[in-house]
Amino acid sequence: AWRVLESGGSELDAVERGCGQCEIDQCDGSVGYGGSPDESGETTLDAMIMDGNTMEVGAVADLRRVKNAIGVARKVIEYTKHTLLVGESASLFAVKMGFPYEDLTTQKSLSLYSEWLNQSCQPNYWKNVVPDSSKSCGPYKRREEATYKEEQTSSQRSVHNHDTIGMVVIGVSGTVASGTSTNGAIHKLPGRVGDSPIAGAGSYADSTAGGAAATGDGDIMMRFLPSYQAVEYMRMGTDPTVACQKVISRIQKYAPKFFGAVICANTTGSYGAACNKIPGFTQFHFMVSSPLLSRPTEQVVDCI
Numbered sequence: 001a002w003r004v005l006e007s008g009g010s011e012l013d014a015v016e017r018g019c020g021q022c023e024i025d026q027c028d029g030s031v032g033y034g035g036s037p038d039e040s041g042e043t044t045l046d047a048m049i050m051d052g053n054t055m056e057v058g059a060v061a062d063l064r065r066v067k068n069a070i071g072v073a074r075k076v077i078e079y080t081k082h083t084l085l086v087g088e089s090a091s092l093f094a095v096k097m098g099f100p101y102e103d104l105t106t107q108k109s110l111s112l113y114s115e116w117l118n119q120s121c122q123p124n125y126w127k128n129v130v131p132d133s134s135k136s137c138g139p140y141k142r143r144e145e146a147t148y149k150e151e152q153t154s155s156q157r158s159v160h161n162h163d164t165i166g167m168v169v170i171g172v173s174g175t176v177a178s179g180t181s182t183n184g185a186i187h188k189l190p191g192r193v194g195d196s197p198i199a200g201a202g203s204y205a206d207s208t209a210g211g212a213a214a215t216g217d218g219d220i221m222m223r224f225l226p227s228y229q230a231v232e233y234m235r236m237g238t239d240p241t242v243a244c245q246k247v248i249s250r251i252q253k254y255a256p257k258f259f260g261a262v263i264c265a266n267t268t269g270s271y272g273a274a275c276n277k278i279p280g281f282t283q284f285h286f287m288v289s290s291p292l293l294s295r296p297t298e299q300v301v302d303c304i
Contacts, residue, residue: 001169002289002296011169011177012074015049019070019181022165030163033067034106036186039124041113043104043183044190045069046197048084051077052176052205059084059197062190065101066094070181073197084197104183116187124187125219164196166203166213166263174267178205178213178227185218194218200228209235210267212244216260216276224251230264240264241272245304248274261286261303277303 001018009017023032023045030036037043047069048059058076061084063069075097076085085093095101116122117137126133129140164182171177180202184194195201195218203213204227212230214221226247233243244264251258261275261284269292275284282303289296 001167005169005171011171011175012049012051012077014169015167015177015179016070016074018167018169019047019049019165019179020068023068023070023181027165028163029108030183030186031165031181032069032183033102033104034109035112036183036188037105037109037113037116038184038188038190038192039121040190041105041110042190043109045104045181045183046193046202047073047179047181048197048199048202049073049077049179050177050199050203050205050211052178052207052211055206057083057199059199060086060090060094061193061197062087063090063094064088065104066091066099067102067104068099070179072097072099073179083199086193087191112186121187125185125189125192164202164213164215164218166196166215168203168205168211168213168263168265168271170211170265170267170269174207176205176207176209176211176265176267178203178211180213192219195222195226198222200225202227204228204231206231206235207267210240210265212247212262212264214260214262217255217258220255220258221251221260224254226251226260226262230262234264234266239272240266240270241274241301244272244274248276248304252276273299273301275301275303 001014004014004017026032045063046061050057056077058073060072072094121137166180169177180196182196201222205211212227214226230243230247244262263273265271
């Protein structure tokens with residue numbers, strides 16, 4: 001992304017290339033093809049890209065058989081008046097835009113899937129069903145009785161099995177763009193869409209204030225629009241680090257054990273991040289490139 005900016009590319013170009021490289025590299029196994037198979041063993045992709053000048057968003061969710069999700073999201077901005085395309089129809093759109101159909105399954109994703117089946121489909125995302133989803137693979141049916149167990153707010157996800165590439169780019173003139181790409185939560189129900197492709201949840205960009213991006217338990221985090229909220233805090237003059245911390249603190253009140261982190265950058269180039277402290281996740285690492293740094297540099301924050 002930084003090389004694209006240095007060579008004169010736009011902020012959107014930088015976001016697309018940076019997130020796209022992670023899709024090729026299968027970053028952390030949680031971005032791009034061959035990772036996080038769903039309940040049926042298929043890998044599907046979610047991505048979004050946002051232009052902080054025009055406030056246009058392009059996004060795809062539950063994208064099947066197309067590897068370059070962030071590239072397809074960019075085409076949604078460029079060639080449609082829509083914001084979000086999903087599922088098989090998003091894949092058909094991608095083919096019209098020149099993207100090839102490719103198998104997103106790999107030996108790695110097949111082995112993850114078979115191991116999960118062998119462990120009685122644990123963990124999974126069902127609740128209030130019969131047979132007991134904590135012991136069985138189903139097929140499930142809803143319970144007949146009207147009383148339901150309270151939803152557990154602790155995350156099944158952890159830093160080891162779910163993450164997202166989230167990126168905020170500030171151009172030389174202060175123009176902001178942002179984007180995300182992910183293959184979602186491992187063993188999700190087919191059709192599940194998390195926070196990553198949702199504007200204001202997965203990321204948000206506004207060239208009058210700044211940008212933010214989120215990673216972690218999207219099912220919980222998307223309910224709070226953390227990226228939008230962080231940008232609004234920065235608009236009011238809040239320091240990026242404090243803006244991120246305030247967003248995390250807000251989610252903590254309802255889901256104290258959630259896995260998640262947010263990165264924030266304002267139009268002056270200040271940046272920060274925050275994360276929720278849970279066992280096994282006490283620090284958050286993120287990368288920064290800027291004219292003040294001789295090379296891309298890893299930053300670390302302690303979770304709160």
